[in-house]
Amino acid sequence: MSMLEDIGGETSLRDLVEHFYDLVETLPEGSNLRRLHARGHGVEHARVEQFDFLSGFMGGRPYYKEKHGHMDVKLMHAHVPIRQADADNWVDLMRKALIAEGHKGPNADRLNVVFRRISDMLVNDMDDWEDTGTRR
Template identity: 55%
Template structure:
């Protein structure tokens, strides 16, 4: 059975999506607070790679993040970062744009958006 990652076009397409997303984070005003939050962590260069690693497993592909770090507990990963509801909404809006910019449409993409929304809102801790 095809995975959500397969729907996106595999790992190379995921890398393109993540790079487009972080290009938006770095250049769009809506990404300013997201950038500030990442600078409280390991920075944007680190997060591009780790986002691909995490999302690969999250979307049904190889669990690179878990293989590297031993878990995929998103709450634990983000516990040190003060995330507001607006931060989650900004993240989701930019990811939505990245999905559209990369040509991802249809019901499977809508399911990916819904899954990302559930996780993003779960991370709100402030």
């Protein structure tokens, strides 16, 4: 059984992503994540792209790959200055979304471990990133 099937399929994944981004948009710990998304295509775009990516990543239809030709999460975020605090906030908000959507036990634990590994992998050193959203 795939991770996607473990959490209840596409409908459940869509609900999870929506809840996650609702938290990003409303909780204080989502403030820097909101700022980073505002420099890109925005949170609404991120809702779609995250669902598309996670569907394929979790063993479902690879919507992201069908649209973009790859599933390289580091490439997707290469232009984004991600601090450890941002990765920690992302994981914490996703954990809260999982709980709120009723996901618990071994399946949720497994997802939390995977999300932690991925988020830590995306932390980069972009000291030259200016607050204007451009590089020097």
